[in-house]
Amino acid sequence: MPGRDRGEPDAARLHARLIKSGRTAAGSRFLCNRLISLYSRSPATISDALRLFHRLPSPNASSWTSIISALSGNPPSAAALFVSMLRRPSTPTQSSVSALLKILSSTPSNFPLGLQLHSLSLKLSLSSLPFSGSSLIGFYCRQCLPGDALKVFDEISRPDEVCFSAIIVGLAQNHRPANALSLLRDMRAGGLSSTMHSLSGALRAAAETAALEQTRIIHAHTFAAGLDLNPYVGTALVDAYGKAGLSQDALRIFDELSGCGGANLVTWNAALSAHAQHGDALSAKHLFDEMLELGLAPDEYTILALLTAYGNAGLVEETQSLLDAMGDLHAVEPALEHYSCLLGAMVRAGKLEEAERLALTMPIEPDAAVWRTLLSGCMNLRDADIGRTAACRLLELDPEDDSAYVMLANIYSAAGRKEETARLRKAMRERRVKKEGGRSWVEVMGAVHFFAAGDRRHVRTPEIYGKLEELVTEATKLGYDGEGEERVWQHSERLAVAFGLLSGGGAAEGRPLRVVKNLRICGDCHEFFKFLSRVVEKEIVVRDANRYHKFQEGACSCKDFW
Numbered sequence: 212m213p214g215r216d217r218g219e220p221d222a223a224r225l226h227a228r229l230i231k232s233g234r235t236a237a238g239s240r241f242l243c244n245r246l247i248s249l250y251s252r253s254p255a256t257i258s259d260a261l262r263l264f265h266r267l268p269s270p271n272a273s274s275w276t277s278i279i280s281a282l283s284g285n286p287p288s289a290a291a292l293f294v295s296m297l298r299r300p301s302t303p304t305q306s307s308v309s310a311l312l313k314i315l316s317s318t319p320s321n322f323p324l325g326l327q328l329h330s331l332s333l334k335l336s337l338s339s340l341p342f343s344g345s346s347l348i349g350f351y352c353r354q355c356l357p358g359d360a361l362k363v364f365d366e367i368s369r370p371d372e373v374c375f376s377a378i379i380v381g382l383a384q385n386h387r388p389a390n391a392l393s394l395l396r397d398m399r400a401g402g403l404s405s406t407m408h409s410l411s412g413a414l415r416a417a418a419e420t421a422a423l424e425q426t427r428i429i430h431a432h433t434f435a436a437g438l439d440l441n442p443y444v445g446t447a448l449v450d451a452y453g454k455a456g457l458s459q460d461a462l463r464i465f466d467e468l469s470g471c472g473g474a475n476l477v478t479w480n481a482a483l484s485a486h487a488q489h490g491d492a493l494s495a496k497h498l499f500d501e502m503l504e505l506g507l508a509p510d511e512y513t514i515l516a517l518l519t520a521y522g523n524a525g526l527v528e529e530t531q532s533l534l535d536a537m538g539d540l541h542a543v544e545p546a547l548e549h550y551s552c553l554l555g556a557m558v559r560a561g562k563l564e565e566a567e568r569l570a571l572t573m574p575i576e577p578d579a580a581v582w583r584t585l586l587s588g589c590m591n592l593r594d595a596d597i598g599r600t601a602a603c604r605l606l607e608l609d610p611e612d613d614s615a616y617v618m619l620a621n622i623y624s625a626a627g628r629k630e631e632t633a634r635l636r637k638a639m640r641e642r643r644v645k646k647e648g649g650r651s652w653v654e655v656m657g658a659v660h661f662f663a664a665g666d667r668r669h670v671r672t673p674e675i676y677g678k679l680e681e682l683v684t685e686a687t688k689l690g691y692d693g694e695g696e697e698r699v700w701q702h703s704e705r706l707a708v709a710f711g712l713l714s715g716g717g718a719a720e721g722r723p724l725r726v727v728k729n730l731r732i733c734g735d736c737h738e739f740f741k742f743l744s745r746v747v748e749k750e751i752v753v754r755d756a757n758r759y760h761k762f763q764e765g766a767c768s769c770k771d772f773w
Contacts, residue, residue: 306342344374349373375398488523496517547577570582586618620636686742689742696712740760
């Protein structure tokens, strides 16, 4: 048949052979179940699968599982068949429950049916078994309910590698990195073998928190597990090292994967993103050209990575050219994210009027992120007029966005417009808009330590604040002017850096101190870290919500624009 995999049996021919042999459907139930599975692989032959199933005089559990799986694109029909199964002598098995759970996971509207299926699996004592239990974990994780997935996992009597892989991946996808990494440790302590899914999931968790030491530990384990060249694990390693700020390590792994033929398009995109985060446009362009020479067709993520590299470098012309050509040259239609990169490049280059014009005229309705980027540029360049427009547009889309109030208030304050600053802060109080709290974390000896602004919960709080006061004093001697900014001295990133320096930063001699922050680093802290890099004679790397900052010898890699 045209388009059919040569190694795949032809369902119609096998079916014809079965009919010619004169064997009854009941006597060849195994073959019929196999035929149902084969027919279900193509939407065009689903009706044949259903017709064959309905001709079975007494379908067994495997028959029901096969036909339910065949209706993966039609959840209501699959659920209706499962209900029919409950009315027959056939008792649901782990396989049939898992098949329906997988189908119901596709859309949130199927959630109530999934809860009923969970209830049934509890009554039948199936939820505590590994196969159906792992499907329940996947169901809850895809419904963005990681807490419920953890409860299911804890109730599984003897979780196997599949169960651990399901919960690790699910937690990583639902932004629960600490739980995911902890469960990988439990999995290894229990003597279970790591899988490509458990390792790639754990690496995704490490990437979210830029936990470099955790990434290195998992990387070392991939060799013992024999998965160091697995495409899924290797791609996750490229992504984790890139997000930890080590683009060279990411590229080294990428080269190893490419050398053994294990690099796919996702791997190339991860390598491009590693360059993009640092605004290394030249390296990103070279990698992109190499990709095209090999005949790989870029997708929207490939183009986005290259546009991000251009945008972070402030290359307006290059960003505009690629955006204009991506549809014709690469058959990728520009989306909002692609236009946002051009706006970001304009903002970084100081072309605020052009950026505002783009936001108002782009063919796709700009979202809150677009106006937030423009507002951030206005704060850096102290442009109150465009800043007011951007803030108003941002608040129209999200009236609870604290960043709009805070950044516009900072613009007014820097311009000496005290009345407008006070009026804005009053409006913020009246509308009960709370500023999102800053959180930073630093990894020391493989453990991640979290800090909030003004945090005093750490067991070494007196030492941390003592160290911070000492650092401020030394930075002031070199010209840092933080007088009158005592509140800023307690920002979370400063506490994390002070603790990291106090504890050796978890890094060997010569390695930089690395800190991650959930928000944009403030201007005063940015200035302080430049002086601090001279005080401690050490590179300090801070990854904030916008980009990486490498502070070294009194300067930052972002060139004071972020």
